[in-house]
Amino acid sequence: MNHIVSVSNVSKNYNxxxxxxxxxxxxxxxxxxxxxxxIAGPSGSGKTTLLNLVGCVDTPxxxxxxxxxxxTGLLCERDLTRLRLHTIGFIFQSFNLVSVLSVLQNVELPxxxxxxxxxxxxxxxxxxxxxxxxxxxxxKHRPSELxxxxxxxxxxxxxxxxxxxxxxxxxxxxxxxxxxxxxILNLMKELNQSETTTFIFSTHDARVWAYASAVVxxxxxxxxxRVSAEEAVRAGGLPTGRPA
Amino acid sequence: xxxxxxLRIAFRSLFQHSRRTFxxxxxxxxxxxxxxxxxxxxxxxxxTMIRAATTLSTGHVNVGxxxxxxxxxxxxxxxxxxxxxxxxxxxxxxxxxxxxxxxGWAKIISDLGSTQAGITGIEIKNEPGFRKVIxxxxxxxxxxxxxxxxxxxxxxxxxxxxxxxxxxxxxAQTTRGAANTIDCxxxxxxxxxxxxxxxxxxxxxxxxxxxxxxxxxxxxxIHIYLKPKFIPDVTAIAAxxxxxxxxxxxxxxxxxxxxxxxxxxxxxxxxxTGQKLDVTTWExxxxxxxxTLTVLRGLTAVLLTILIAIVITGIMNTMWIAIRERxxxxxxxxxxxxxxxxxxxxxxxxxxxxxxxxTGTGALAxxxxxxxxxxxxxxxxxxxxxxxxxxxxxxxxxxxxxxxAALFITLxxxxxxxxxxxxxxxxKPVSAMSHFG
Numbered sequence: 001m002n003h004i005v006s007v008s009n010v011s012k013n014y015n016x017x018x019x020x021x022x023x024x025x026x027x028x029x030x031x032x033x034x035x036x037x038x039i040a041g042p043s044g045s046g047k048t049t050l051l052n053l054v055g056c057v058d059t060p061x062x063x064x065x066x067x068x069x070x071x072t073g074l075l076c077e078r079d080l081t082r083l084r085l086h087t088i089g090f091i092f093q094s095f096n097l098v099s100v101l102s103v104l105q106n107v108e109l110p111x112x113x114x115x116x117x118x119x120x121x122x123x124x125x126x127x128x129x130x131x132x133x134x135x136x137x138x139x140k141h142r143p144s145e146l147x148x149x150x151x152x153x154x155x156x157x158x159x160x161x162x163x164x165x166x167x168x169x170x171x172x173x174x175x176x177x178x179x180x181x182x183x184i185l186n187l188m189k190e191l192n193q194s195e196t197t198t199f200i201f202s203t204h205d206a207r208v209w210a211y212a213s214a215v216v217x218x219x220x221x222x223x224x225x226r227v228s229a230e231e232a233v234r235a236g237g238l239p240t241g242r243p244a
Numbered sequence: 245x246x247x248x249x250x251l252r253i254a255f256r257s258l259f260q261h262s263r264r265t266f267x268x269x270x271x272x273x274x275x276x277x278x279x280x281x282x283x284x285x286x287x288x289x290x291x292t293m294i295r296a297a298t299t300l301s302t303g304h305v306n307v308g309x310x311x312x313x314x315x316x317x318x319x320x321x322x323x324x325x326x327x328x329x330x331x332x333x334x335x336x337x338x339x340x341x342x343x344x345x346x347x348g349w350a351k352i353i354s355d356l357g358s359t360q361a362g363i364t365g366i367e368i369k370n371e372p373g374f375r376k377v378i379x380x381x382x383x384x385x386x387x388x389x390x391x392x393x394x395x396x397x398x399x400x401x402x403x404x405x406x407x408x409x410x411x412x413x414x415x416a417q418t419t420r421g422a423a424n425t426i427d428c429x430x431x432x433x434x435x436x437x438x439x440x441x442x443x444x445x446x447x448x449x450x451x452x453x454x455x456x457x458x459x460x461x462x463x464x465x466i467h468i469y470l471k472p473k474f475i476p477d478v479t480a481i482a483a484x485x486x487x488x489x490x491x492x493x494x495x496x497x498x499x500x501x502x503x504x505x506x507x508x509x510x511x512x513x514x515x516x517t518g519q520k521l522d523v524t525t526w527e528x529x530x531x532x533x534x535x536t537l538t539v540l541r542g543l544t545a546v547l548l549t550i551l552i553a554i555v556i557t558g559i560m561n562t563m564w565i566a567i568r569e570r571x572x573x574x575x576x577x578x579x580x581x582x583x584x585x586x587x588x589x590x591x592x593x594x595x596x597x598x599x600x601x602x603t604g605t606g607a608l609a610x611x612x613x614x615x616x617x618x619x620x621x622x623x624x625x626x627x628x629x630x631x632x633x634x635x636x637x638x639x640x641x642x643x644x645x646x647x648x649a650a651l652f653i654t655l656x657x658x659x660x661x662x663x664x665x666x667x668x669x670x671x672k673p674v675s676a677m678s679h680f681g
Contacts, residue, residue: 057579057673078583085581096576096677100256112249113581158580 003066004166004198005031005054010063012049012221023049025221026063031200033165036192038209039202040232041218047202048170050218054200055088055168056080068165085113089159091169091188091201095151097143097158103130104139107157114162129157133187149180153187160191169201173208185211209233250586254594257566258601268562269602275551276606276653277613280646282544284614287640290537294475294526296437296634299377300444301364301503302529303467304475305482307332307489308347308504309497309521310511311419311462318511319419319456320347320504323519325463328494332466335488338474338481343370346452347464347504350416352396352445356405362444362505363414365452365464373469383408383432391450395432397441406430414447418457426455438629465504478525486523497522503529555653556660559595563664567591574668575676584669591668595661599654607650614639 012024024046031037039047052058053065056072065072068087072080089110090096097106104126111122130136133153135146143151152172159167169188173181189211192199201208209215215232217224227235258265298304307328312318322328325344332342346365351358366374368388375385378395387393394412396404406412408430415425428447436442453462474481483499490496497520500507504522511520527534567574574587622637629635 052674055579057575057677081578081581081583084579090576090579092576092677096572096579098253098573098576100253100260105252109249109577110580113586 002033003030004033004035004068005029005200006064006066007050007054008064008066010050010053010060010065012046012053012058013061022221024053024060027218027221027223028063029216029223029226031198033198034192034196036189036199036211036213037201038212038215038229038232039200039218040204040206040209040215041202042204045204045218046221047204047218049221051168051170051200051202054166055090056084085110086162087165089162089164089167089197091152091155091159091167091172093171093174095143095148095155095175097151097154099143102140102142103135103146103154106143106154107161110158110162126157126161129161132191133157147180148176149183152176152180152184156184156187156191160195160197163195164197166198166200169199171202171204173203173205178207181205181208206233247589250590250593251597253590254597257570257594258597261566264562264565265598265601268558269598269605271558272555272599272602272653272657273606273609275555276603276650277610278551279548279649279653280607280610280641281614281617281639282547283645283649284610284639284641285637286537286540286544287642287645288638289540291640292634292638293438293530293534293537295377297530298467298469298526299374300437300441301362302524302526303343304470304478304526305336305468305485306465306524306526306529307468307485307521308465308524309519310507311519312511312517313420315515315517316512317419317421318517320464320508321419321456321458321462321519322465322521323459323462325461325466328489328521329466331489331492331494332468332485335485336468336470336481338470338477339468340471341373341469342466343367343469344449344463344466346447346449346456346458348416348452348456349505350414350455352400352404353413353415354404354406354410357403359400359403360443361400363416363452363455364444364446365449366446367449377437379435381433381435383430385432387431388446388448390431391448391454392426392428393431393448393451394428395434395446396430397434397444398436399442400445401433408433414451414455416455418455420457422457424455424457426451436629436635438634478527482523482525489521489523495520499523501525501528501531503531506532552653552656555656559598559657559660560664562598563591563595563661566594567664567668571668571671571676574671575673575678578671578673579677587669587671588665591665592658592661595665596654596658599657602657603650603653606653607646610649611641611646614641 007027007029010024010027014021014023027050039050041047053060054067056067067083070083075083107126107129108122111117127136130139133156135150135153138146138150173184176184185208188199191197209229209232212229214226215229216226308320309322310318311321311323329342348363350363352361368385381398388395404412410430411427412430413425413427418424486496577587618639623635624637
């Protein structure tokens with residue numbers, strides 16, 4: 001089985017003044033192509049840090065991260081940016097859309113950065129994707145004119161527009177009501193299945209696990225276990241971390 | 245493609261913060277307008293001075309000189325001037341026109357007053373520039389073609405208490421040291437043209453020869469007028485002409501950046517006789533008043549430095565605020581694949597756009613205000629007229645100057661954003677995305 005992501009014995013420490021705070025401790029994880037993997041854990045367990053390392057927006061203090069066969073620690077800043085642009089799509093908890101651009105322009109942004117398609121091709125692809133996520137009629141709207149669910153749909157379209165191999169979603173439903181959250185997850189799952197795009201998303205919401213092909217449970221910066229969605233749902237609750 | 249995207253984001257960011265953009269663009273427009281007005285004033289004064297000076301007392305380059313009969317007596321005379329004119333014609337291809345004028349210093353005596361004045365002998369039919377600059381109050385310039393006639397300025401009229409048609413007597417020492425007088429008739433009275441018109445009158449060149457008892461092949465100086473594009477090169481052209489005249493056998497005085505009348509005492513002290521030529525520029529001949537230009541230019545430079553410092557501070561502060569406000573956006577753009585250069589360009593374009601809007605508006609405002617001031621024909625006090633060589637302020641507004649000022653301020657505003665933009669580009673995506681504020 002091909003691994004799109006391999007995390008090997010990774011640690012990440014943050015320095016808060018004189019104090020060193022470990023966010024991840026010796027984490028190892030392989031993610032196969034096409035997986036719909038949930039990273040579960042309570043706040044502060046290291047979910048976002050792990051996604052940041054896999055997404056090449058942060059560097060590990062120790063260990064190696066390999067994305068699409070490239071060991072990120074060996075890449076320069078420019079190559080890391082290129083890897084993010086061509087291989088990874090990001091969906092953020094707060095949507096992180098560019099407020100001064102329209103929906104269409106936000107989604108078109110990564111394509112413009114890639115400089116691979118003509119204006120006509122770009123527009124066709126963007127509109128098709130907006131159609132797919134159900135917000136084509138809002139293509140000329142600004143993000144501020146949309147609801148939270150609609151914004152997250154724009155963010156999903158932006159993450160997928162370059163047809164990346166990997167999409168990282170950090171708490172994609174955290175800022176949404178339960179109905180909208182369910183719709184977004186359904187959409188992500190559908191795209192995962194139709195486009196065979198690998199999704200890794202973080203969540204501390206147990207209801208979301210049911211959508212995942214597997215759930216990796218984190219606590220105190222360490223992987224507690226990796227279980228199927230059914231097992232995770234059956235077990236219920238989040239790992240509480242090591243006893244003090 | 246990327247350029248248009250960066251430009252689009254920059255433009256919309258400016259538009260989104262319309263209040264801040266408005267204030268900053270207004271400040272930039274103000275600075276640009278002020279720069280344009282200051283430059284126009286400096287250029288206007290300079291042009292007025294050059295025009296007046298090159299009409300009244302000097303060409304752009306001059307070949308004057310002194311002829312000494314004995315080592316202690318002589319005058320500002322060029323002998324066999326036609327040979328010199330021929331040499332000049334061959335040596336100065338940049339020349340547009342050339343005139344020769346008599347030079348001297350004499351006492352003018354009227355029935356009711358007297359005054360000392362510089363005497364300039366001209367051939368009015370060969371002086372088209374003179375006609376353009378001189379503004380007559382009464383009389384006719386054409387009458388200056390007749391021998392023993394005189395043009396005086398208004399301020400001399402007050403001292404001499406004369407009017408057109410009145411007779412005056414010129415009294416001077418000849419080159420041999422003998423006293424001589426000649427009677428002249430006032431044929432024209434002209435408006436004052438600053439300091440030099442206070443102490444100068446014009447007579448036909450034959451009259452100067454008669455007054456100083458000179459031969460017909462003598463003159464006071466040859467004034468060379470250059471084609472406009474060569475005017476800034478006067479010093480180099482004068483130096484070259486000096487060398488050429490020496491090569492052709494004339495004795496030429498060393499370069500001395502002073503008007504001819506300030507060299508009388510030096511020449512009188514020197515132990516030589518015969519002819520020495522002196523090549524000067526218009527700046528040398530009016531060096532006693534060009535300090536006003538230096539002061540004006542210095543003042544402009546100081547003001548400009550202060551204004552630019554204000555613009556730089558304003559732009560840098562605005563950029564820091566913009567970057568702080570948009571740190572998360574920068575982090576997102578970096579995360580989704582924008583290179584550092586893209587972030588840098590985005591902020592530079594924002595500043596460039598702001599600069600273009602501000603300077604464009606400022607250039608229009610400056611040009612409009614300048615044109616309005618020119619139309620108002622603002623008169624200056626007499627003391628200022630002396631140095632300005634004009635009775636009113638004239639701003640020189642040239643399209644090239646407007647564009648240069650606008651481009652300069654735009655460049656400054658863009659460069660002022662360079663460091664903040666560089667810092668924004670260096671932000672780590674992960675830290676930028678986690679920024680709140």
